[in-house]
Amino acid sequence: PATGQGGSIRTDQKETEFIDVDRLGLVLVTDVDERTRGGVRSNSEPPKLAYRVDDDRLGLNYTMPQMAPRPPIEAVKIETDHGPYVSPLQPVNPWSYSLNVYPNYNFRKFRADEDKFNMLHRDFIDAVQAAESGGFSLNVGFEVSKRIGDITYMNTGVEYISSTTEVAYNFTNFREATINDQGVITGYNLKEQTEQITFSGRNTYHYLNIPLSFSYQPWATDHVRLNIEMGGSFLYFVAAKGQTLNYKTLEIIDLSEREYRNYIGSLCFKVGANYYVSRRINVGFEPTIMYFTNTIYTEDYPFYVIPYSVGLNLNLQVKLN
Structure with a gap:
C-alpha cells in the first residue's frame, strides 16, 4: 500500500488493522474483535507502533533496515610495574668483570680414621689438636658475572686462595713407636x-679456585645492596708451606713432604651487603661459610683434615668495565 494507506489481516480470533505511517517501515497496528466488528470496539488495546516485516502473505514486500553488527568489547589490559627497585648505580651492561681482594679466617676439621688408628702415634692427635688453630689468609680473584634477571646473577671466575692455620707446638716426646714393615705401630718404648x-709458625695451603655461584642482590638504597649467594667450586692444589709432625714418629717435617689431593671441591654460602661508591667500585661485608667437601690429604693417610672458613669477609671489588 502507499503511504497513508492501510489494510487488515484476518486471524482465527481477531482481525488486525494496520496503517502505513511512512516508508521507514513503521506501522500503526490495532486489534479488532470479531464480536465488535460492526459496532463499537470494546476491550481493545490502544494502537501500537511497530516495524513491518517481509511477509508475502501481508503483501508488504518491504525490507526491514539491517543494523550493522557491533564489534565485541575487549577487556583493556592495564600493565603495572611490580619489579624490584634498581639503583641508578647498577651497571647497564649485564656482563661485569672485577678484581676481588678479601681476607678470610680459616678453621679445619681434624679427626683420625678409625680403620687406620694403628698407624698413628698415640700422642700425635693430642699434640696436633692442642697446637694448631685457625688463621687469617688473603685471597685474590678475577670474577665474571652475568645478570640473568633484574637483580639475579650467575658468577664464576678464577681465584688464588689459601687456607691458613697458626701452629704453636710445645710438648714432651717421651716414647718411641715400634713400626713393622707394613707401617703398622705394634708397640712403644720409653725413651x-x-x-x-x-x-711455631703458620701453615698455609694454596689452591687455584674456580667458583660457580648464583646470587640474589636486591637494592636497599641507591648505594647499599644486599647479597645472598650460594654455590660451589673446584679447587686445584698448588703448594703447602710450613711445618708439622710426622704422624708415626713425631719428628718435625715440612708440609711439602706430605702428599695432597690434586683436586677437591667446596661449598660456599654468603649473606652480606655492599656499599657502592660508584658503578665500578664497591666495598662488601659478607659473612661467608666455605666448606671443603673432602680431606686435603690422599687416602693413604690415617687422618682427615677438612678446611672450612667462617667469618666476615671484607671485600674490595673493582669492576673493569
Missing part, C-alpha cells in the same frame, strides 16, 4: 732421654 718438641 732414655725425653725430647721437648717446640716450634
Whole structure:
C-alpha cells in the first residue's frame, strides 16, 4: 500500500488493522474483535507502533533496515610495574668483570680414621689438636658475572686462595713407636732421654679456585645492596708451606713432604651487603661459610683434615668495565 494507506489481516480470533505511517517501515497496528466488528470496539488495546516485516502473505514486500553488527568489547589490559627497585648505580651492561681482594679466617676439621688408628702415634692427635688453630689468609680473584634477571646473577671466575692455620707446638716426646714393615705401630718404648718438641709458625695451603655461584642482590638504597649467594667450586692444589709432625714418629717435617689431593671441591654460602661508591667500585661485608667437601690429604693417610672458613669477609671489588 502507499503511504497513508492501510489494510487488515484476518486471524482465527481477531482481525488486525494496520496503517502505513511512512516508508521507514513503521506501522500503526490495532486489534479488532470479531464480536465488535460492526459496532463499537470494546476491550481493545490502544494502537501500537511497530516495524513491518517481509511477509508475502501481508503483501508488504518491504525490507526491514539491517543494523550493522557491533564489534565485541575487549577487556583493556592495564600493565603495572611490580619489579624490584634498581639503583641508578647498577651497571647497564649485564656482563661485569672485577678484581676481588678479601681476607678470610680459616678453621679445619681434624679427626683420625678409625680403620687406620694403628698407624698413628698415640700422642700425635693430642699434640696436633692442642697446637694448631685457625688463621687469617688473603685471597685474590678475577670474577665474571652475568645478570640473568633484574637483580639475579650467575658468577664464576678464577681465584688464588689459601687456607691458613697458626701452629704453636710445645710438648714432651717421651716414647718411641715400634713400626713393622707394613707401617703398622705394634708397640712403644720409653725413651732414655725425653725430647721437648717446640716450634711455631703458620701453615698455609694454596689452591687455584674456580667458583660457580648464583646470587640474589636486591637494592636497599641507591648505594647499599644486599647479597645472598650460594654455590660451589673446584679447587686445584698448588703448594703447602710450613711445618708439622710426622704422624708415626713425631719428628718435625715440612708440609711439602706430605702428599695432597690434586683436586677437591667446596661449598660456599654468603649473606652480606655492599656499599657502592660508584658503578665500578664497591666495598662488601659478607659473612661467608666455605666448606671443603673432602680431606686435603690422599687416602693413604690415617687422618682427615677438612678446611672450612667462617667469618666476615671484607671485600674490595673493582669492576673493569
